[in-house]
Amino acid sequence: NVLQAMILTDGESLVLTPTYHVFEMNKGHQDALQLGAHVLEVPSETVGDEDLPLLSLSASVKDETALVSLTHLSAHDDLDVRIDLRGRAATVVRARVLTAESASDFNDPSAPDRVAPVSLETRIEDGMLSVRLPAHSFATVELNLG
Known part of the structure; x- marks a missing residue:
């Protein structure tokens, strides 16, 4: 009995889950x-x-790279978020979002990529990072601080 798995297997199929x-x-x-x-x-x-x-x-830094992770729980509404980067010049290296058409969507052998990360549009202006999070989404933004 598995309540939550990172990878599902079914015969010859191997499926990465949203948790993965x-x-x-x-x-x-x-x-x-x-x-x-x-x-x-x-x-x-x-x-x-x-x-x-x-x-x-949550946010962390290692070497000259910062990672910001954002979780948006609304089942229906998008959310505009502005993050004050406070004094460090930053450029976006990569931004991705994990969401789906429905909060109940899942990956299975017939649709292994139904829920998978895609690029997220971001903007930095006057030291503020702006992102629009879709409903029921998880996103990460990698920033170069050098």
Whole structure:
């Protein structure tokens, strides 16, 4: 019994799951120094009696590369995010987003790439990194700080 797997096998088929992609997209955080990251004005939704923050992020740096990971939980709405890079010149090396048409989509042998990372459009202007996160998405942005 497997509740969550990174790779599914079925006979001769081998399928990478969304969990695999999240781990792969986050690998730049390994052996890196955590950066302080604070989210201001986090949108939320009320679920039952609880307010659920719809955005979380983490950031780290290793050598001259920073990695910012963002999770957007809204099932329906896109979210524009602006990140203040505070004093470091930065250029985007790579930005990717993991999402699908439906939050319940999954990969299987008939559609092994239904949920897979794709390029994410970003912009840096006046020291602010801007991204638009689709509903129910996970994204990473790699920045060169040199």
